[in-house]
Amino acid sequence: MFENSQESKTNLSELGEFGLIDHLTKNFSPKLESTIKAIGDDAAVLNFENKQTIVSTDLLVEGVHFDLAYMPLKHLGYKAVMVNLSDIYAMNGTATQITVSIAVSNRFPVQALEELYAGIQLASKIYNVDVIGGDTTSSTSGLMISVTALGIAEKEDIVYRDGAKANDLLVLTGDLGAAYMGLQVLEREKEVFKANPNSQPDLDQYTYLIERQLKPEARKDIGPLLKDLEVKPTSMIDISDGLSSEIIHLCKKSKLGANIFEEKIPLDPAVISVCEEFEIDSTMIALSGGEDYELLFTISQDDYDKIKGNPHLTVIGHMTEENEGMHLVTRANQKLPLIARGWNSMENRED
């Protein structure tokens, strides 16, 4: 699906700015009834009738958020869309439209941008969103992608970060840490390749990790699943910066504390084994790794029976009163305070 077809090269200046936009977006035909006018006017026009509108925006910058040494452009386009849709799903909304703006240096041939847009188009097809606009401009260095996503929801369905109550259960979709460890594997292979360009890496055992890093999927399925289960979360957030940081956001916005249990944190076996290989604490990776694009939400304890045993959902802890603080309860039953850690401030836990 994600083949590389970069054969011939056309210089960007051959097309010019208008030609480039037309060229890159010629296959983007709107599908949704709510898209009245997409690309081709001063602005797009949408008709959401009496639903509420949800808006989210994210920037991805070369050298900061991605490294083209191992990130194929088609994957990058796909991921740029996912990062934004994930925020719409974290509001319990339905993503409907996106705008995509890129700033790109002349070192990229037109075919590279076609790859990027092929990934954007694939994502918009699979996730049923229309690409309704954007801007394409030159940059003095590197590639930058700015995506704004729009979505809709009935007013009563929208879930904010601030609605959790003490004793609510903390529930997580999927598993954590794989995207971050996928990045570690790719970074290591890049160093190996630099040292020996003829080395043939065997990455089979890392497939899941690398896929989670290069081609994450936003949890479009969770909103409808919860609707089927007749559960409305009391608060929700997506995991872009690591579990720890997201729990802290929910606690602060809801003015609560939380306990999460180390033994409950869902990890894929591939994450456990690669963490052993890299000699990193897998719990720390789950807490601080980020880029998993899973959803973290709280539900009333009364709803526990409705979600119990669902393979997509794991209860990892519960909310407490604010003065109890935010803690990880370890397998050894120690209570460690949760700390928001940035991407680069990883340390080994001392316990």
Next chain:
Amino acid sequence: MFENSQESKTNLSELGEFGLIDHLTKNFSPKLESTIKAIGDDAAVLNFENKQTIVSTDLLVEGVHFDLAYMPLKHLGYKAVMVNLSDIYAMNGTATQITVSIAVSNRFPVQALEELYAGIQLASKIYNVDVIGGDTTSSTSGLMISVTALGIAEKEDIVYRDGAKANDLLVLTGDLGAAYMGLQVLEREKEVFKANPNSQPDLDQYTYLIERQLKPEARKDIGPLLKDLEVKPTSMIDISDGLSSEIIHLCKKSKLGANIFEEKIPLDPAVISVCEEFEIDSTMIALSGGEDYELLFTISQDDYDKIKGNPHLTVIGHMTEENEGMHLVTRANQKLPLIARGWNSMENRED
């Protein structure tokens, strides 16, 4: 109003990404009834009831769209908002919300970003739009600003590019060419300053030109004015790339031709005199200069009496059948074909 208060310097890394967003947006409190949730969740939530939603997005890149040698950051923030609001007004909509994302290198102290956001805040206050979200990230070089604007309109009020009819009048707001000539003056002063840092430029006679370049205003007033006059344009576009290019857009979308009359193109006296000084054809500047953020629209001839004599509006020509082509009729009554010219492809006219 636009004073420079860059005194102390705080390194960006001292605040960190979350601290920076909180810091820069702490004064942005939403004012509009349609803004249900602004900054502080995964996404913003808006309630447009049964109005249609208008969405526009633009990227501004340092070294491509602006030069910080003469563009104060507060003006840049203001202008970044204007560029986007102009697109909403060009749909005959009311701008309501914006998202602002910036990528910025560490060479900028926090105080520089505060200046940038002060300009954004001033624009949002004057134009009555809420800042509802955004993203702040580091860049490997330079500054990049991505703004997405949302607006609303009743379905029947929205004006597209493709609704013009043959014989409709072409109407322009304000005057043209000043923003481009302001840029020429600033570029010249930059060279003078490089050659002699002690030179004291006297820019008084260029005030209007420089203001049009550094602090453009979007035509928020035109929609309500036309409503008062009971005129609904048949097509509309904003002047971001120069009159010639915008007329060509209207013609192509509406499948028509057009004649515009050189003697009708509104020019400020300051533009005429600076064009003489620079020995540039002022008509060429109006046609190709860009960044004026005026509105160009078409109206039925039946509506002529309603707009006649209005100081904001000038009839510059009329639409024709497509096969008649797109022409400038010169003062000497020559018919020259209109050509879309880019910012850098200015040539002296041979006539």
